[in-house]
Amino acid sequence: MNRYLKLVNMEIHRFRYILFSLMGITLLLQCGSLIWTLQRVVSAKEKGLTQAEVGFAIPKFLSFPWAIVNTKEWFILPILLSITVLVLYSIIIWYRDWFGRSTFIYRLLMLPSARWVLYVSKLTAILTFVFSMIAFQLVLLVGENMLFKTIVPAGMRTDSTFVEASTINPVLNTLLPKQFEQFIYSYGLGIIGVIVIFTAVLLERSYRRLGILYAIGYVVVCAAAILLPAILPALESSSSYWYPGEIYRIELAICLIVPVISCCLGFWLLRKKITV
Amino acid sequence: MKRYLLSVVLGLSTIGILCTYYLYGAVDHLPEFKLITVQGDAQEGTGIELNGHYSGRMRSESLTVSKDGSKYRSRETLRDEMLSAYSWIYFGDMAQWIQDHRQFMRGKDQLEGFYKDEEWLIYVTGSTQVGLSVERLNLKTNEESEYTTKIPVQMERGFYNVVDVQKIKDKLHVITLQDTKATQSQQPTLQYFHNVLNFDDGTLIQSEQITHWKNTKKNIETDYYTMYNAGAPNNYLAFTVTENKISDKKENSYNSERIATHIYVYSYQTGKLIALPDPKQQFNPRTNYYHEGDQILYTTYDNQTVQLSRYHLATGLEERDYATLKTSQFGADEVQSVFISGNRAYVSLMNGTSPKVVALDTADGSVRYVGEVSFEGPDSERAKEMKLLQLYNLNINEWVS
Numbered sequence: 001m002n003r004y005l006k007l008v009n010m011e012i013h014r015f016r017y018i019l020f021s022l023m024g025i026t027l028l029l030q031c032g033s034l035i036w037t038l039q040r041v042v043s044a045k046e047k048g049l050t051q052a053e054v055g056f057a058i059p060k061f062l063s064f065p066w067a068i069v070n071t072k073e074w075f076i077l078p079i080l081l082s083i084t085v086l087v088l089y090s091i092i093i094w095y096r097d098w099f100g101r102s103t104f105i106y107r108l109l110m111l112p113s114a115r116w117v118l119y120v121s122k123l124t125a126i127l128t129f130v131f132s133m134i135a136f137q138l139v140l141l142v143g144e145n146m147l148f149k150t151i152v153p154a155g156m157r158t159d160s161t162f163v164e165a166s167t168i169n170p171v172l173n174t175l176l177p178k179q180f181e182q183f184i185y186s187y188g189l190g191i192i193g194v195i196v197i198f199t200a201v202l203l204e205r206s207y208r209r210l211g212i213l214y215a216i217g218y219v220v221v222c223a224a225a226i227l228l229p230a231i232l233p234a235l236e237s238s239s240s241y242w243y244p245g246e247i248y249r250i251e252l253a254i255c256l257i258v259p260v261i262s263c264c265l266g267f268w269l270l271r272k273k274i275t276v
Numbered sequence: 277m278k279r280y281l282l283s284v285v286l287g288l289s290t291i292g293i294l295c296t297y298y299l300y301g302a303v304d305h306l307p308e309f310k311l312i313t314v315q316g317d318a319q320e321g322t323g324i325e326l327n328g329h330y331s332g333r334m335r336s337e338s339l340t341v342s343k344d345g346s347k348y349r350s351r352e353t354l355r356d357e358m359l360s361a362y363s364w365i366y367f368g369d370m371a372q373w374i375q376d377h378r379q380f381m382r383g384k385d386q387l388e389g390f391y392k393d394e395e396w397l398i399y400v401t402g403s404t405q406v407g408l409s410v411e412r413l414n415l416k417t418n419e420e421s422e423y424t425t426k427i428p429v430q431m432e433r434g435f436y437n438v439v440d441v442q443k444i445k446d447k448l449h450v451i452t453l454q455d456t457k458a459t460q461s462q463q464p465t466l467q468y469f470h471n472v473l474n475f476d477d478g479t480l481i482q483s484e485q486i487t488h489w490k491n492t493k494k495n496i497e498t499d500y501y502t503m504y505n506a507g508a509p510n511n512y513l514a515f516t517v518t519e520n521k522i523s524d525k526k527e528n529s530y531n532s533e534r535i536a537t538h539i540y541v542y543s544y545q546t547g548k549l550i551a552l553p554d555p556k557q558q559f560n561p562r563t564n565y566y567h568e569g570d571q572i573l574y575t576t577y578d579n580q581t582v583q584l585s586r587y588h589l590a591t592g593l594e595e596r597d598y599a600t601l602k603t604s605q606f607g608a609d610e611v612q613s614v615f616i617s618g619n620r621a622y623v624s625l626m627n628g629t630s631p632k633v634v635a636l637d638t639a640d641g642s643v644r645y646v647g648e649v650s651f652e653g654p655d656s657e658r659a660k661e662m663k664l665l666q667l668y669n670l671n672i673n674e675w676v677s
Contacts, residue, residue, distance in 0.1 A: 009283040016282060065334045132286050135293035138301070163304040164333055167350065178302045182353040230358070240362070241383040243374070248358040 599641020
C-alpha cells in the first residue's frame with residue numbers, strides 16, 4: 001500500500017506543471033472571454049445602444065447561462081485541449097519511463113513489490129488528473145458566476161440555477177452530467193478506455209513491432225464489444241431478438257468484462273512478458 | 277508527509293468538490309407537475325401521459341406529465357435511453373403478450389401479423405421468395421410450432437406484407453398486400469389478397485385478390501390503408517380510402533389536401549368487400565377512425581365539441597353522434613386532441629393554462645375519468661409556472677423492456 005501511494009505521488013508530481021498549466025489556460029480563456037463579453041454588453045446597455053448599432057445581440061436581461069452561451073467557443077476550447085492532453089498522456093505515462101532519462105523503467109520494474117502496483121498507480125494518477133480538472137471546472141464555474149454578478153448590475157440581470165448554466169453548453173453538459181448515474185456511465189466508459197489504452201501500450205512494449213498489430217487489434221475488439229450492444233438497435237432494421245432491458249444488462253456485463261480482462265492481461269504482460 | 281501534500285490536497289479537494297456538486301449543486305430546480313384525478317376512477321388515469329415543453333429556462337425543457345409526476349428529458353440517463361428503445365413497438369397488445377410469452381415474442385415486431393384467441397397466439401410474416409411463415413404458440417400446452425407455405429405471387433421480387441391474420445374454425449386467413457402486374461388498362465398497383473390456409477398443416481386452400489383499387493381521378497391521389505383491429509378474433513377487415521387533392525406538385529414542392537375518406541369492409545365469412553355509407557355531414561379532416569370488434573368508431577371534433585359515432589359492421593348501419601362531449605361540461609375552453617385506445621376515447625382539453633384529460637367509455641360515451649395537470653409547488657408560483665408549461669400531445673404508455 002505504501003509503495004502504491006509513493007508511486008501515485010511520484011506520477012502526480014511528474015505531471016504537476018502540465019496539470020497546473022491546463023488549469024491556468026482554462027481559467028484565462030474562460031474568465032477572459034466572460035469579462036470581455038459582459039463588459040461589452042453592459043457598456044452597450046448603459047449607453048442605450050441598439051443591436052443594430054453594436055452588431056451583436058443585447059438581451060433585455062442578462063443571465064449567467066446567456067453569458068456561457070455567448071462565450072461558448074472559449075469555454076469549449078480549453079476543455080478540448082485538456083481532454084487531448086490527458087488522452088495523450090495516458091500513453092506517454094508509460095513511454096516516458098522507457099525513453100526518458102536513464103531508462104527509469106529499469107528501476108520501476110526492479111522495485112521489491114508486485115508489478116501490477118505500477119499499472120494501478122499510473123491508472124490512479126490519470127484518474128486523479130481527470131477528476132481534478134473536472135473539479136477545477138466546477139469551482140471555476142462558481143467563480144465565473146460571482147464574476148458575472150460583479151460585472152452585471154442587479155437591475156440588468158436575472159437569476160439562474162447552477163445546473164442551468166452547466167447544462168446550457170453541450171461540452172459542459174457532457175463533462176458534468178446532472179445525474180450521478182450518468183456520471184458513473186460517462187466516467188466509467190472513460191476509465192475503461194484508459195485501461196484498454198494501458199493494455200495496448202503494454203502489448204506493444206511486450207511484442208514490439210508485432211505488438212503494434214496486437215495493440216491495434218485489441219483496441220478495435222474492445223471498442224466493438226462495448227459499442228455493439230448500444231448500436232444494435234440502429235443496425236437492425238426493426239426490432240431486435242433481445243429486449244431493451246436485456247441489451248442494457250449485456251452492455252453492463254461487457255463493461256465489466258472488458259476492464260477485468262484488460263487489467264488481467266496488463267498485469268500478466270507486466271509480470272511475464274515485459275523486457276527492458 | 278510534506279512531500280505528499282500536493283497529492284493529498286489534489287485528491288481530497290477533488291473528492292470534496294465532486295461530492296458537494298452531486299449532493300447539492302446538481303439539483304436542476306425544474307418545477308414538478310402531476311396529473312391528478314378530478315373525477316372518476318384514479319386507475320383509469322394509469323398510463324395517460326401528456327407530452328410537451330416547459331419554457332421557463334433559457335433552453336426549453338421537453339417533459340412528460342403523468343399521474344406519477346413529471347419526467348424531464350434532460351434528466352434521462354444512458355439507462356433510460358437504452359430501456360426505451362423500440363418503445364413505439366413494445367406497447368399496447370404487444371406489451372401484454374411480451375409479459376405473458378416472452379420467449380415466443382422475441383424478434384417479432386409486425387403488429388398486424390399477430391392473432392390471439394384463448395387457445396392460440398399466432399404470428400405470420402411473408403415475402404415473395406419464402407411465402408407465408410407461420411409461427412404458432414399453443415397457450416394451453418405452451419408448445420411452439422411453425423410452417424411455411426408458398427403463395428402464388430404476380431411479381432417475383434415485388435412488395436409483400438401481411439396486414440391481418442384471423443383463425444376461423446380450422447382455417448387460417450391471412451390478408452396480404454402485394455404488387456400486381458400491369459395490365460393494358462392499368463399501371464402496376466399494390467392490392468390486397470385473401471389467403472386461406474389449413475391451420476394444422478399450412479396447406480394453401482385459396483388465394484384470391486380482394487381489392488382492385490385504381491386511381492382514375494385527375495389531380496387526386498388516393499391512399500389505401502387497413503385499420504388495425506388488434507390481435508383479437510374478428511370477422512371483418514376495414515379499409516380507409518382517402519382522397520387527397522393535389523394543389524401543387526413540382527420538382528421540389530408538393531402540397532395536397534384531404535378532401536374525402538371512404539370506409540370499406542371485407543367480411544371473412546362472406547368474402548365480400550362493401551363500402552360503408554359516407555357520413556352525410558360535411559367532410560371533416562379531423563375525423564379519426566378505429567376498428568374495434570364488429571364496429572368502426574369515429575371521432576369528430578371542433579374547438580368546443582367532441583362527437584363519437586360508429587358503424588355496426590354486421591348490419592352496415594351508422595349510429596351518428598351517439599355520444600357528445602362539450603368543453604363547458606368540464607369548465608374547459610378548448611379541445612386539443614382526441615384518440616381512442618382500448619375501449620376508451622381520450623380527450624385532451626385546455627382550461628386557460630391548465631391541461632385536462634377526459635376518458636370516455638366508447639360503449640356508451642359515459643365519463644370514466646377526468647384528470648387535470650397541477651403544479652406541485654407553492655400556490656404563489658402556480659399561475660407563473662402553468663403559463664410556462666405547454667402540453668400538446670396525449671398518449672397511453674404501456675411499454676415494457
